[in-house]
Structure formats: structure tokens, C-alpha cells
Amino acid sequence: MLLDIVARSLYSDKEVFIRELISNASDALEKFRYMSVSAAPDMPQLEETDRALAIKLTTDKQNRTITFQDTGIGMTKEELTQNLGTIARSGSKSFIEEIKKQGAEQASSIIGQFGVGFYSAFMVADKIEVFTRSSKAGSQGYKWSSDGSGTYEIQEADGVPIGTKIIVYLKTDCREFSDDDTVQNIIKKYSNFISSPIYLNDEQVNSIKPLWLLEPKEITHEQHVEFYKFISNSYDKPRFTLHYKTDAPLSIRSILYVPEGKPGLFELSRDSDVGVALYSRKILIKSKAENILPKWMRFVKGVVDSEDIPLNLSRELLQNSALIVKLKTVLTNRFLKFMIDMSTKEPVSYNSFYKDYSIFLKEGIVTSQSPLEREEIAKLLRFESSKLNSGQRTSLAEYSERQKDDQKTIYYLAAPSRELAESSPYYESLKKRNLEVLFCYDMYDELVLLELKEFGGRSLVSVENDMQRDPTDKSETIIGSDGLQQSQVDELISFLKSNLSGKVFEVRTTQKLDSHPCVIVVPEMAAARHFIRTQAQSLSEENRFALLRPQLEINAKHPIIKKLHKLVSTDKELANMVAQQLFSNAMVTAGLIMDPRNLISHINDLLAKALEKH
Numbered sequence: 001m002l003l004d005i006v007a008r009s010l011y012s013d014k015e016v017f018i019r020e021l022i023s024n025a026s027d028a029l030e031k032f033r034y035m036s037v038s039a040a041p042d043m044p045q046l047e048e049t050d051r052a053l054a055i056k057l058t059t060d061k062q063n064r065t066i067t068f069q070d071t072g073i074g075m076t077k078e079e080l081t082q083n084l085g086t087i088a089r090s091g092s093k094s095f096i097e098e099i100k101k102q103g104a105e106q107a108s109s110i111i112g113q114f115g116v117g118f119y120s121a122f123m124v125a126d127k128i129e130v131f132t133r134s135s136k137a138g139s140q141g142y143k144w145s146s147d148g149s150g151t152y153e154i155q156e157a158d159g160v161p162i163g164t165k166i167i168v169y170l171k172t173d174c175r176e177f178s179d180d181d182t183v184q185n186i187i188k189k190y191s192n193f194i195s196s197p198i199y200l201n202d203e204q205v206n207s208i209k210p211l212w213l214l215e216p217k218e219i220t221h222e223q224h225v226e227f228y229k230f231i232s233n234s235y236d237k238p239r240f241t242l243h244y245k246t247d248a249p250l251s252i253r254s255i256l257y258v259p260e261g262k263p264g265l266f267e268l269s270r271d272s273d274v275g276v277a278l279y280s281r282k283i284l285i286k287s288k289a290e291n292i293l294p295k296w297m298r299f300v301k302g303v304v305d306s307e308d309i310p311l312n313l314s315r316e317l318l319q320n321s322a323l324i325v326k327l328k329t330v331l332t333n334r335f336l337k338f339m340i341d342m343s344t345k346e347p348v349s350y351n352s353f354y355k356d357y358s359i360f361l362k363e364g365i366v367t368s369q370s371p372l373e374r375e376e377i378a379k380l381l382r383f384e385s386s387k388l389n390s391g392q393r394t395s396l397a398e399y400s401e402r403q404k405d406d407q408k409t410i411y412y413l414a415a416p417s418r419e420l421a422e423s424s425p426y427y428e429s430l431k432k433r434n435l436e437v438l439f440c441y442d443m444y445d446e447l448v449l450l451e452l453k454e455f456g457g458r459s460l461v462s463v464e465n466d467m468q469r470d471p472t473d474k475s476e477t478i479i480g481s482d483g484l485q486q487s488q489v490d491e492l493i494s495f496l497k498s499n500l501s502g503k504v505f506e507v508r509t510t511q512k513l514d515s516h517p518c519v520i521v522v523p524e525m526a527a528a529r530h531f532i533r534t535q536a537q538s539l540s541e542e543n544r545f546a547l548l549r550p551q552l553e554i555n556a557k558h559p560i561i562k563k564l565h566k567l568v569s570t571d572k573e574l575a576n577m578v579a580q581q582l583f584s585n586a587m588v589t590a591g592l593i594m595d596p597r598n599l600i601s602h603i604n605d606l607l608a609k610a611l612e613k614h
Contacts, residue, residue: 028072
């Protein structure tokens, strides 16, 4: 019954039996390597110690067989009974325990843990035959055979070479595993990085080395390019390469690549898989290991190998979520540190990367649950600044360094372009005060900074929010000699409130404007703009304004505002049209109009009315 469970329920894909049998063959070779050089006094005498060590697979489509042969340690009759006659007794695990007692390090090359991998072959086999002869001097050859029904036979066999040969007689519905191309693809998928050469019908399959286990200085750029193309199944090159090895807090051997090419539409989608493969002792566990890196890092390609990750019996599922979380945290932090270093050491390459991949960084800030991780990602953000030339970008840290210690605020302004940012009514008062402002051209930038809230102890503040003064401050209600008198201001405010009823929820004066007649202020401009882009279409105009609650601030010194006051008493119809247009203009400037083209007919009506007297 246990054999039935192993053969039918333990593994999700039948193809993994090839991975398991190759892993067993690799262990047999590693055991022989260890025993042939060991100086332990109780080590048995071995035969043919100079033989070539390899794994050979042979497919026979006509007879529906696949054969696995290794020149490794082989088995005695007793070992054959223990290892193949007993389910879940791992000869490799026992071997590891023995050599660890001797303080040997070679244990890390042994793959087997559970003693069930061999039986995975019964998922596809009608019958399995095993021919083996131990490397121990004078050993007899044996044949083991079973149809998987729960019994097996062992008999002596002559002419068996040292090592092990397994012949798998395939079921009719599993004949694809006797196909050369199918088997080659499976070997490359799971077992490409096995230490020993793997031959399929006398041609070597695994030529690419497991670079993550080598010393970084030993690896050439060409090797990295070849390796990257293999693991990413792509034709471009890596833009940045992080080769990271550590033994604390976990044993990690990894290589992470940032692609040179731009991300495709599928990668941009959050449904895309993370591009990092998880290995354990050079055997593929998961080609798309979604728990190893956060979702926002799905553009990263690479390999992570950790002996510390506990696997379930079939090597297909990760266990112990606390260790997985720790692995993810370590890798994410190391990658962020690496990219921060690259941004200063290779600014040109980094700026090119930022242009193509900044959307992922912004997603990371919005989706991360860790304030520390958000702050580290924020170090990678770049913006144009009012104090720098057009096209030149700066970081939040560099902005902070340029400010006086008493400035506890980082100011930013969202606008589609630099020209619109510099001519924005929201920028005027900060320009007057000589304060540096970061310009956000991407529509997601202001949402990211809104989510971030602060950086390096400084608050992140939109200049539009800075426009919202303390309501108790009465200084701005005092109008200068070049503007309207207070009584005139009161008359105009009363008119605008009436004319724009249902649209504006407050009208007041401001002294923060010079060249603009008015401006719209809402409590959270970034959130309001996001709402307009995503949800406003489903609401009526009345409900939109009720949710936005826009406030109109007027510049009582501006010629249009002064002229509008006169029109209220001389041409009420034109005054009404001008008031509506000023409000629409201010809403466009604020980015709170879904489609400005809808305003054209109103502008034409206004022009026709204004030109009536000419």
C-alpha cells in the first residue's frame, strides 16, 4: 500500500522519476569519489578506482524502455535489500550520517534524503530491473526486479560492471519517456547542474556549470551570459549581476540577474511568475519559486540554492514558512543593497535601468508591508528637480542633503511635463520662497510618495497640499492696493459661490498666486486624481463634486478676477460664463478633469459671447 502511495500520490508530475533516478546515480558517484580518497581505517578495498565516472541514459522507443546507468559505488546484496527492498530507508542519508561522524565536508554533495525517489519510477513502469555490483573488492553482481505489486526478486548475475544499471519498462501510456527529445528536455530542466557528466544516447547533455557554486572571480562575463540565457530561456543579456553567497542566517548560494531588455507586457502584469528558480544541492525544486522573492521583484532572473530549505517528501513543496520568510527577507535586502550600490557606482547604467524598470520599484513601495523595505526601495527612486537642469534626475537622499537641517519636508509636484510643472499655480509660492521641488511626471509617482509618507525623517508633502493654509490664518484676507477692496472681494466670493453651486464647496482668496487667477484645492490631490482616473466614470457629475469637495482660491490682484468683478454688474451672462470657465480651467490644471475635450464647446460659446461687441 505504501508503494502504491509513493507511485501514484506523492509526485504531481510523472517526469520527475528521471530527476530522482539521476539524483540517485549522482549520489552513487559521489559516494565512490569519497570512499576512493578516504583514509579512514575501516574503509573497504575498492576495485577499478581509476574508472571514468559518469551517468548514462539510453532510450529505446521500439521496446519502450529507458535505461539509467552509473559507474558509481554499486550495491552488495545486503545493500540492495536495504535500499531497494525497504521503502523510505535512505542509503544516502545513512551514508551522510556516517561521514559526518568523521567530520567530513563531502556530505553537501549528496542529494538523497528520504529513500523514496527510486520508487517514483513505478509511476511509469510495468516492470523495473536493476543490475548492480559493488565497488568493494571481490563483489558479486546482482539483478533486482519488481513489477511494483509489492514483491521483488534478487538473483546473482554474471558480467555485471561495477556500478548500477536500471532498466525501466514503460507503460503504454508513458511511452513518451522513451523519446530522445522529451528525455533531454527533462534532464536540462531538473538535472542540468549535476556534478558528473550526463550522457543521453552517448551525447553529453549537461555542459553548463552551476555558476552559483563557483567563486565569483572565477566566472567570466561570457559564462554569465550563457548561464543567464539558459536559466531565463531568453536571448538578451544580463544588465546587472549579483552573485551572493552566505552561510548565516541561512546557507544561500545564489545568482540574481537584472535583464538588459525591457520588460514585456506579461512581466508587467502581476499575474506573471517570479523568474527565480529554487535548487537544493543542484537539483531543481521549483523553476518559478514565487515565495523566494516578493512579487514586485518578478523581473529578476536567477537561481537560489539553499541546503537549509526543508522540502517535503517529493521535493516539490517547501515546508517551514518561517525559514522561507527569512530566505525571502535576506535575498530582498541583499538585492536592494546591491542596486543602491549600482545606482552610485554605475549611474548611467542605473538610469537606463530606472527608465525601464521603475514601475516595479514603485509597485514594491505600494505593496510592501515592511516600512524598512519601503524606505530601502525609496532610495532607488529618481525625480527631476526644480533646482537641477531638465533631464537630470536626483534621489530623495540627495534632495535631503541639499536642504538645511531645519527643513523637515520634501516637496513634490505631479505634472505631465517639466514645462507644466514650472508653470503650475501650485509651484508659484514655493518658487517665490526658493524651495526645491521634485517633479513627478509618472502618474504613479505621487501615489507612491503618498504611500511612503516620509523619507529619512522628512515628511513627503505635495505642493498642492501645501497650498492649504491654516483656516485660522486671516492674513490672506487683507488685499493690497493693486487688488480688489475687501467689500468687492466679498461680493465676488458671494457671486462665485452662487454661480458654482454644487461644484465648489468653498471660495476664498489667496496670496500664494501671482500669474494665475485662481486655483483648485482638495484635501488629498493625489488620491483625488487617482479616483478620477479609476472610478469617477461610474458617478454623476454632482456626486463627483460631492466626493471631491473642491475649494476655489482666487487671486484678487489678477486682471481677470478684477475684470470679472466688473462683469458681475455690467454683463451677468458673460460673468457667469467666465466664472464657469475659470473653474473648469482650474480643474484641468489640478488634473481633476477626465477629458478636457468636453470643455471645447463651452470655450467656443464663451468666445462667441466675448466677441459679440466687436
